[in-house]
């Protein structure tokens with residue numbers, strides 16, 4: 018049953034009463050496979066956007082035979098309007114680092130990196146200090162898993178895990194073909210687990226409170242709690258931790274300004290939900306788990322919203338593959354042409370078909386997900402596209 | 405290796421080795437999947453997406469070139485979903501393209517044009533997103549780069565990195581501005597580009613082409629005051645047929661000569677003549693170096709490395725400027741030819757050298773640059789006025805309206821038209837080495853090389869680096885110092901392999917006395933000026949044609965060429981003599997690495 022009220026929770030930022038790295042110390046005394054199974058059982062999904070079950074990722078990674086394995090914390094956070102990962106790294110870095118260390122211990126990984134968004138480089142000194150403490154503690158515990166900070170290349174697409182790996186290898190940040198997946202063949206050709214900052218922090222919390230407790234939050238499809246970066250027409254802009262599973266109506270009532278027309282869930286790669294679907298649509302269900310949520314009130318032109326998104330895509334696509342590089346430009350030019358009368362309104366249908374081609378033929382999640390916002394905005398706000 | 409992956413493609417069962425792609429599997433059962441960014445010579449990029457296929461059970465289509473075949477896959481290469489998507493992708497590519505096929509150099513030899521035609525793409529579906537800023541870079545003597553015809557497949561980037569290890573081209577910018585560019589966006593003539601032209605032969609469209617000079621040549625031919633000489637390289641005759649409707653590997657030497665004569669070239673001569681001459685000069689140069697090293701105990705640079713590939717020469721000038729003394733000082737056959745055309749030849753036929761226009765028909769893009777090197781004015785004029793590629797010559801023959809199939813065969817004109825089999829094999833990797841050994845062995849021992857039919861098989865073939873060892877026994881008195889010496893030789897083609905040889909030399913670990921390097925994979929038969937496509941299958945066939953041409957020649961060792969003997973008697977006096985030094989040898993210059 019979806020929740021008709023939003024439930025604000027405090028798991029991720031809650032200060033721990035235990036000594037530093039206590040969770041880590043306790044966890045690594047358990048059986049590795051028990052910890053992984055607990056994570057599988059918790060139902061935690063990656064918080065970086067794709068929503069892949071984290072426990073399964075770790076399980077596959079643990080099965081890979083290799084002397085060298087890497088764990089990478091994806092702190093590229095390039096999505097406009099998102100700053101939840103920064104907040105975690107600033108306020109509870111030990112939870113994130115613990116999550117990485119538990120992951121490494123459970124999967125026999127040997128080296129860790131925090132891939133830090135270039136704009137966050139002012140955090141480096143603070144994080145280095147945290148890592149110094151961690152390395153000390155880890156030594157006491159007999160855990161040999163050094164972690165280093167790697168400064169990002171400064172492009173949105175470098176948050177895509179394989180582009181991220183390419184850029185760490187000193188190459189241009191272009192996504193790779195998958196398969197092989199990073200857990201098979203990642204950084205420097207070795208098995209590599211890439212998880213989002215929040216995913217690591219959540220994993221650590223699951224180790225602390227247990228899967229049973231964690232599962233009490235959320236619905237069957239979406240377990241636990243999650244951070245939402247709320248922006249747009251909201252009196253409560255900012256990062257909020259919410260229990261998953263509420264309807265959009267509940268969400269809009271809590272965070273909207275009373276005049277909410279639509280909510281973009283899951284960032285630019287997500288869907289735009291119009292008011293008429295608020296009652297039935299559950300936030301996070303069936304759409305992406307990225308952090309940013311944008312609220313639009315009735316004064317907004319959805320044409321402008323879409324135009325901004327497409328402009329962003331046409332700029333931020335890495336440009337290597339045909340459907341995404343050219344498709345994003347065509348969608349942008351296309352809605353301009355319809356608006357100006359150069360193309361008839363029926364051209365919008367052609368463009369929706371094009372966005373579908375992009376979805377099924379693009380190389381990475383960027384090009385594949387343009388259709389989400391494009392189709393949902395064009396279909397639900399068609400007259401705004403034309404007039 | 406056993407076939408251990410079983411799948412079906414369009415209902416047909418196929419087994420392949422683990423790791424092979426769906427595209428490989430489809431090829432095996434003769435199912436054609438269209439491709440653009442894929443090239444057999446290169447690693448897989450998977451960026452054009454036109455090779456997408458449907459894998460039953462998956463929602464998204466998958467790129468067949470980049471996806472390994474998996475057990476139990478059910479692939480559809482032409483389902484409605486695939487066909488629609490592919491056509492859409494083609495339409496997108498066309499919308500970004502400066503589609504001017506009627507006036508395009510690659511028309512009817514263009515992969516984009518062919519696919520767009522096959523799919524009958526509607527030009528009006530999408531708006532044009534061609535960048536108004538896309539421009540043509542004509543700064544280089546050799547390479548023309550037209551961004552408005554580029555489909556961003558990155559084949560050129562991979563070629564320049566993987567085959568040549570030059571990395572002159574790279575992807576820059578993102579999104580709609582993404583394009584292929586150079587270091588700091590410098591023009592092509594200011595970068596480390598070796599002018600090898602491999603990026604051209606790997607480009608699916610006209611975005612990279614050789615700078616063309618045939619209009620100037622027609623003008624010269626039409627000018628009654630000019631005497632236009634052409635010499636053609638050995639690998640042109642085994643490849644030009646491809647541009648004129650012949651099968652790969654068919655030799656059309658005699659017809660080509662007839663065509664060139666009918667087109668109005670005043671003399672049609674053979675670069676093979678100066679290839680033979682190169683062997684005489686180079687073999688003597690090597691023997692002098694060996695004598696200095698072994699007898700006089702002087703410090704000389706060994707191994708000596710061949711210098712007939714101008715792409716290679718520019719590469720070493722950029723990348724190993726401290727080691728230029730390893731290069732033979734011999735000019736390439738093209739440049740020897742040019743210097744002699746406006747001196748010896750002019751004298752022989754009694755023409756004022758200022759009236760001579762000397763043209764070289766070459767498998768090569770780098771020779772255009774070489775012809776324009778400022779040091780190549782030893783005749784008192786620009787020694788070679790223009791270098792034309794095999795492709796340009798093919799175009800000119802078509803422009804002339806001749807029915808090439810119906811032409812009879814003719815011989816090259818004389819003085820500098822005679823050649824031996826040793827010169828012919830210059831066109832294939834290992835050929836210069838084989839030709840040099842055929843002559844050097846005779847000089848050193850008085851006997852022919854101990855290989856059946858003079859065919860030195862170990863130096864042939866497409867392996868990246870080949871080695872040979874020759875032991876000199878019963879040497880003639882002059883070369884007694886080589887008695888019992890087991891000389892090691894190496895042959896490298898493709899600059900990435902040349903790099904290995906050079907890195908050994910830099911470390912002082914090179915075991916060789918003499919090394920042959922050709923910039924292009926396969927040697928000149930795979931040159932940057934050769935017909936497109938070029939791949940290993942085609943290289944092999946052109947190579948076979950070269951060796952067949954060699955076997956057909958009555959004389960197969962350079963020193964037997966009667967015209968070579970004649971030119972030493974009448975003009976050059978002796979190998980490495982003063983005239984040779986002036987006309988046939990050159991100097992190199994240090995260039996920057998960037």
Ligand SMILES: Cc1cc2nc3c(=O)[nH]c(=O)nc-3n(C[C@H](O)[C@H](O)[C@H](O)COP(=O)(O)O)c2cc1C
Pocket residue numbers: 062063064065066067068069071091092093094095096173174175176177178179211212213214216217381382383
């Ligand atoms: C264009 C693009 C940008 C992305 N940016 C990020 C990012 O900034 N941070 C992140 O954690 N994941 C990002 N992802 C998702 C990653 O590819 C990857 O799925 C994720 O890091 C895996 O971690 P998770 O399983 O913990 O979510 C991006 C994906 C795409 C396609």
Ligand code: SF4
Pocket residue numbers: 174191192333334335336337338339341342379380381382383384385
């Ligand atoms: S979909 Fe877009 S971002 Fe992803 S690889 Fe293709 S061009 Fe690059």
Ligand code: SF4
Pocket residue numbers: 501502503504505506508509510511512514515516517553609610611
């Ligand atoms: S590159 Fe190909 S498609 Fe483009 S204009 Fe030339 S022939 Fe036509």
Ligand code: SF4
Pocket residue numbers: 547563564568570571572573596597598599600601602603604
């Ligand atoms: S001509 Fe050769 S060196 Fe120059 S860009 Fe092309 S492949 Fe690279």
Ligand code: SF4
Pocket residue numbers: 553554555556557558559560561584603606607608609611612
């Ligand atoms: S120049 Fe040619 S090979 Fe290079 S990316 Fe463009 S179309 Fe491809």
Ligand code: FES
Pocket residue numbers: 438439440441442449450451452453454455456467468469470
């Ligand atoms: S040929 Fe496969 S993606 Fe280009």
